[in-house]
Amino acid sequence: MPDAATIKARIEAAIPGAQAEVEDWTGGGDHFRATVVADAFAGLSRIQQHRLVYEIFGAEIGGPIHALSLKTHSQ
Amino acid sequence: MTDQHDNPIRDAVAEAIATNDVILFMKGTPEAPACGFSARTVGALQALDTRFAAVDILPDPRIRQELTAISQWPTIPQLFVGGELVGGCDIVTEMFESGELAELLGADGQAPAAEPAVADGAPLQIENRLS
Numbered sequence: 585m586p587d588a589a590t591i592k593a594r595i596e597a598a599i600p601g602a603q604a605e606v607e608d609w610t611g612g613g614d615h616f617r618a619t620v621v622a623d624a625f626a627g628l629s630r631i632q633q634h635r636l637v638y639e640i641f642g643a644e645i646g647g648p649i650h651a652l653s654l655k656t657h658s659q
Numbered sequence: 660m661t662d663q664h665d666n667p668i669r670d671a672v673a674e675a676i677a678t679n680d681v682i683l684f685m686k687g688t689p690e691a692p693a694c695g696f697s698a699r700t701v702g703a704l705q706a707l708d709t710r711f712a713a714v715d716i717l718p719d720p721r722i723r724q725e726l727t728a729i730s731q732w733p734t735i736p737q738l739f740v741g742g743e744l745v746g747g748c749d750i751v752t753e754m755f756e757s758g759e760l761a762e763l764l765g766a767d768g769q770a771p772a773a774e775p776a777v778a779d780g781a782p783l784q785i786e787n788r789l790s
Contacts (some may be wrong), residue, residue, distance in 0.1 A: 631750065653679055
């Protein structure tokens with residue numbers, strides 16, 4: 585069962601310089617909401633920014649992580 | 660090339676994306692969304708009076724599988740405009756709030772009447788297209 589702290593740590597480990605805020609949206613351990621700020625997003629479209637985050641979790645999105653709602657910004 | 664076998668569902672999904680100016684792959688139908696994220700995305704499109712085609716991915720798990728293989732996007736809903744993935748609920752909502760969605764659809768959303776947009780009718784049923 586993923587938790588918000590683990591998801592935050594994985595995002596920050598995978599994207600250099602990223603800062604993530606992750607909350608468990610429903611308290612059920614499967615719907616999460618994350619705001620991610622990273623220099624790595626500069627110059628990327630929203631789609632590309634979100635893909636960078638989704639790629640970290642691969643098939644877990646839609647599996648154990650039912651939903652990971654994202655807001656992404658470059659600093 | 661073992662994964663290049665005939666794949667009618669992938670072909671149908673690709674064709675639906677290519678032939679509908681605005682198409683939403685969602686859980687449920689615009690009239691009866693089966694997921695809050697799909698409902699919110701439909702709401703944004705309807706708030707802009709957008710004509711759009713809709714495909715319910717729930718009747719056959721292969722629809723989602725093939726859609727994700729094409730779009731490289733893991734979640735549902737997925738909105739395509741002019742054959743390009745715009746995003747899911749988060750991006751569509753953000754773009755709706757910022758006015759970017761209206762701008763995008765203002766250019767491309769005025770689908771000619773001949774478009775098989777089905778905002779008020781039965782949603783596109785991919786599996787029916789295969790029979």
